[in-house]
Amino acid sequence: MKLKKLILPALSFAMALFVSGLLVAFSDSKVLALKGQPISMLSKALSTAGGAYWALFRGSIFDPQLAEGHFFQGFYPFSETLVAASPLILTGLSVALAFRAGLFNIGAQGQFIAGAIGASWVGFTFDLPIVIHAVAAIAAAMLFAGLYGGFVGFLKARTGAHEVIVTIMLNYVAGYFLLWLLSTTAFLRPGRQDPLAPEVHQNARLPHLFGPNLRANLGFIIALLAAGAIWWLLNRSTWGFRFRAVGANAAASRTAGISVARVTTSVMFIAGALAGLGGAVQILGSEPAMTAGVGGSFGFDAITVALLGRATPIGTVFAALLFGALRAGGLTMQASTETPLDLVLVIQALVVLFIAAPALIKSLFRLKNVDAGETVASKGWNG
Amino acid sequence: MSIAEIRALSAPERRRKRGIITMAGLGSFALVIFGLLPKSGQPVTYSFVLGSEWVLAKEIIVNSKSGALLFSVIALLAVAMAALQFRGRKTIRLASGIFGASFLMSFLCWAAAGKFIPFTGLLQGALFLSVPLIFGAMAGVLSERSGVINIAIEGQLLAGAFMSGVLASLTQNKIAGLLIAPFAGMAISWLLAIFAIKYGIDQVVLGFVLNVLVIGLTNFLYKRLLIPYQSTWNSGGTFAPIEIPLLSKIPVIGPIFFAQSIIVYLMYVAVIVIHIALFKSKWGLRTRSVGEHPTAAESVGIDVNKIRFRNVLIAGAVAGLGGAFFTLGAVGSFSKEMTAGKGFIALAALIFGRWSPLGAVAAALIFGFADNLQGLLTITGTPIPSEFMLMAPYVATIIAVSGFVGKVRAPAADGVAYKRGGGSH
Numbered sequence: 001m002k003l004k005k006l007i008l009p010a011l012s013f014a015m016a017l018f019v020s021g022l023l024v025a026f027s028d029s030k031v032l033a034l035k036g037q038p039i040s041m042l043s044k045a046l047s048t049a050g051g052a053y054w055a056l057f058r059g060s061i062f063d064p065q066l067a068e069g070h071f072f073q074g075f076y077p078f079s080e081t082l083v084a085a086s087p088l089i090l091t092g093l094s095v096a097l098a099f100r101a102g103l104f105n106i107g108a109q110g111q112f113i114a115g116a117i118g119a120s121w122v123g124f125t126f127d128l129p130i131v132i133h134a135v136a137a138i139a140a141a142m143l144f145a146g147l148y149g150g151f152v153g154f155l156k157a158r159t160g161a162h163e164v165i166v167t168i169m170l171n172y173v174a175g176y177f178l179l180w181l182l183s184t185t186a187f188l189r190p191g192r193q194d195p196l197a198p199e200v201h202q203n204a205r206l207p208h209l210f211g212p213n214l215r216a217n218l219g220f221i222i223a224l225l226a227a228g229a230i231w232w233l234l235n236r237s238t239w240g241f242r243f244r245a246v247g248a249n250a251a252a253s254r255t256a257g258i259s260v261a262r263v264t265t266s267v268m269f270i271a272g273a274l275a276g277l278g279g280a281v282q283i284l285g286s287e288p289a290m291t292a293g294v295g296g297s298f299g300f301d302a303i304t305v306a307l308l309g310r311a312t313p314i315g316t317v318f319a320a321l322l323f324g325a326l327r328a329g330g331l332t333m334q335a336s337t338e339t340p341l342d343l344v345l346v347i348q349a350l351v352v353l354f355i356a357a358p359a360l361i362k363s364l365f366r367l368k369n370v371d372a373g374e375t376v377a378s379k380g381w382n383g
Numbered sequence: 384m385s386i387a388e389i390r391a392l393s394a395p396e397r398r399r400k401r402g403i404i405t406m407a408g409l410g411s412f413a414l415v416i417f418g419l420l421p422k423s424g425q426p427v428t429y430s431f432v433l434g435s436e437w438v439l440a441k442e443i444i445v446n447s448k449s450g451a452l453l454f455s456v457i458a459l460l461a462v463a464m465a466a467l468q469f470r471g472r473k474t475i476r477l478a479s480g481i482f483g484a485s486f487l488m489s490f491l492c493w494a495a496a497g498k499f500i501p502f503t504g505l506l507q508g509a510l511f512l513s514v515p516l517i518f519g520a521m522a523g524v525l526s527e528r529s530g531v532i533n534i535a536i537e538g539q540l541l542a543g544a545f546m547s548g549v550l551a552s553l554t555q556n557k558i559a560g561l562l563i564a565p566f567a568g569m570a571i572s573w574l575l576a577i578f579a580i581k582y583g584i585d586q587v588v589l590g591f592v593l594n595v596l597v598i599g600l601t602n603f604l605y606k607r608l609l610i611p612y613q614s615t616w617n618s619g620g621t622f623a624p625i626e627i628p629l630l631s632k633i634p635v636i637g638p639i640f641f642a643q644s645i646i647v648y649l650m651y652v653a654v655i656v657i658h659i660a661l662f663k664s665k666w667g668l669r670t671r672s673v674g675e676h677p678t679a680a681e682s683v684g685i686d687v688n689k690i691r692f693r694n695v696l697i698a699g700a701v702a703g704l705g706g707a708f709f710t711l712g713a714v715g716s717f718s719k720e721m722t723a724g725k726g727f728i729a730l731a732a733l734i735f736g737r738w739s740p741l742g743a744v745a746a747a748l749i750f751g752f753a754d755n756l757q758g759l760l761t762i763t764g765t766p767i768p769s770e771f772m773l774m775a776p777y778v779a780t781i782i783a784v785s786g787f788v789g790k791v792r793a794p795a796a797d798g799v800a801y802k803r804g805g806g807s808h
Contacts, residue, residue, distance in 0.1 A: 023600075023603065027603070027604060027607045027608060028607075029611075029612075104587055104588075106591070155781075155785050159784075159785040161781070161784040161785040162784060164534075164587055165730075165731070165734060165780065165781075165784050166781055166784065166785075168727055168730070168731075169731065169777035169778070169780050169781050170777070170781070172724065172727075172773075172774065172777045173774050173777050173778060176770040176771070176773045176774045177770065177774070179770050180768050180770035180771065183768070183770075300595070303588075303591055304592065304595065307588060307592075339607075340602065340603045340606035340607060342598075342599050342600075342602035342603040342606065343599070343603050344599070345595055345596075345598060345599025345602065345603075346596060346599035346600055346603060347599075348595060348599070349592050349593070349595040349596035349599055350596065352592045352595075353578070353589075353592055353593075353596065356578070356584050356585075356588060356589065356592070357578055357582045357584055359582050360582065
């Protein structure tokens with residue numbers, strides 16, 4: 001039964017890889033130059049796409065070349081996948097949790113930035129003992145980002161302002177605010193003109209998991225723990241029941257005596273705190289000096305991650321690992337085969353598009369009796 | 384007003400009251416911060432271009448302190464006017480407009496103390512920056528008035544920019560580029576329509592994913608083809624401005640509105656046609672009815688999903704045309720993610736303008752003005768960090784949707800998929 005649930009995501013991923021493969025092959029000048037010779041053109045196309053995908057694998061899972069001297073080092077790419085996936089798991093959880101309560105949190109990007117600001121500030125300003133410093137930085141990150149997200153929930157509960165609009169706008173506000181902060185004396189590294197914050201102190205950094213040569217760090221464990229906590233919250237706690245009830249039917253929940261306003265505000269607070277934790281993991285784990293680009297696209301990718309993971313904590317972890325792998329592998333692919341990293345965006349968008357339209361995949365492959373699962377849905381502007 | 388009377392206020396009246404209180408707060412803020420606090424005034428030079436020739440400029444020099452004081456007092460008078468109109472149960476739109484303009488002038492006097500403000504150029508630049516916003520907001524109006532949320536404006540703009548730039552370059556014909564742009568936007572909105580209307584997928588999710596898809600595709604092709612083969616793939620060039628005889632000679636207004644490229648004139652046409660068609664034609668009535676109450680529309684024989692499908696396609700065409708402005712109207716070649724979130728600001732303008740074409744145009748002009756003013760003040764130097772100026776449209780939108788400025792309501796069935804004969808699901 002469980003396996004059947006995987007058929008649809010697997011086929012969607014295969015379809016996305018296939019379509020992207022066509023894109024890689026037929027935008028290549030060497031392939032295009034063979035116009036008129038269909039057979040050699042096809043074989044060149046296959047080798048071009050194959051080469052790109054092989055590089056994607058080498059960059060995300062295992063690299064035989066790196067393993068030659070020291071076998072364990074061959075897993076360096078997998079460690080990079082974990083580094084990329086850790087913040088993604090957390091931002092993905094943020095979006096997924098909001099989805100379950102019927103809210104669409106497009107604001108993980110801004111909340112991630114708020115968290116990164118908090119972690120960075122505590123990380124370089126104070127001098128605290130080991131462990132305590134990291135905990136303090138993480139707490140600050142979660143508080144800042146939680147308030148940033150909770151504000152959205154509060155506005156929605158009090159005035160009906162739609163969370164999609166408010167979060168889109170707050171993403172920009174956070175981006176510009178960070179840019180401004182990095183120009184102030186409090187955040188600009190002494191002696192620098194470019195927007196770059198001081199590095200967080202050693203005591204606040206997250207320790208590496210597999211020795212100093214592999215960058216995978218405690219952030220991954222933190223992300224897994226958070227996923228476990230959200231699973232417990234959603235499936236085993238009274239609050240989680242309320243969240244899901246409001247997500248399923250707000251009017252009925254209200255009638256049943258659940259305070260929808262309180263649920264909205266607290267869900268957005270927790271969602272913000274999760275995304276902020278992602279920012280903290282990024283700063284304390286792999287990017288100790290904050291730049292204006294710290295947010296990357298963690299918050300935006302989080303939406304595709306949550307959609308691919310069907311808004312469940314376990315699904316989100318696997319989806320984030322997949323996208324983390326694409327991200328890490330995409331860099332190798334770009335470096336060694338001159339296939340632009342942006343292909344990863346295309347793959348991600350296509351996967352989600354295919355997943356979101358089970359009817360399309362089903363008709364393409366003539367599938368019957370395949371569990372499509374629940375589709376994630378928010379409501380219109382007035383919902 | 385007694386407490387009982389306040390309680391008796393209807394919801395829109397309460398919002399209007401909140402709006403007046405907000406304006407009163409902002410007006411007093413302007414009076415104190417811009418007008419009273421600065422110790423001494425400095426001259427602000429405004430220059431106005433009178434004809435189409437830039438040489439014919441007239442300069443007006445204002446003392447910053449007295450200018451700021453004057454305009455903040457006018458702003459406060461406008462608040463009083465709004466309060467009187469409110470008592471008389473009339474709309475406060477005119478007073479709000481006067482308030483907005485004078486608040487802005489007061490700010491400008493304060494921020495530009497001792498500086499030179501090329502006023503005509505400022506407005507001209509504002510219009511320039513508003514063009515893609517207006518096209519995008521019109522695409523939003525067309526789609527959302529019929530009940531389909533269009534978050535994919537960004538993607539439609541970007542697709543239009545990419546295709547128009549590439550085709551104009553490949554054919555060395557800018558007209559060909561301009562003609563393909565609507566079809567590029569339409570391709571994206573076709574996906575939006577198929578998935579949203581046929582498969583009933585959540586429209587916000589869908590629009591978001593389509594944006595990612597277009598960003599990914601254009602970035603990929605840009606690096607793969609447009610950078611290495613720039614001379615063939617990415618050298619489309621720009622349209623030259625066309626001066627309209629007589630109209631372009633009107634002082635101040637002429638050079639701003641009537642010495643523009645063909646894309647801007649197409650924008651004027653699009654706005655006027657959409658405004659009139661939406662409120663005066665059969666098509667408009669049907670569009671609004673399927674957006675507000677699809678079940679009722681169907682009961683009188685209107686094919687809801689057909690109207691929605693068609694409208695989403697037209698919306699894509701309009702946004703795609705707006706995308707051409709980035710390449711053929713402004714820069715002359717395509718660059719990576721050149722729409723830079725303008726699609727989202729267009730969405731904000733749509734909401735700020737309460738889903739009405741003219742309201743959205745006004746909002747887009749304000750956002751374009753803020754953007755351009757920010758650019759100008761960054762060069763001349765201001766008391767406010769430019770990042771905060773850049774935040775302004777976004778903060779304004781949050782305030783607007785929170786109901787502090789007035790009631791903002793989307794079409795009732797916006798974003799809700801419709802199944803024949805069975806109401807919404």
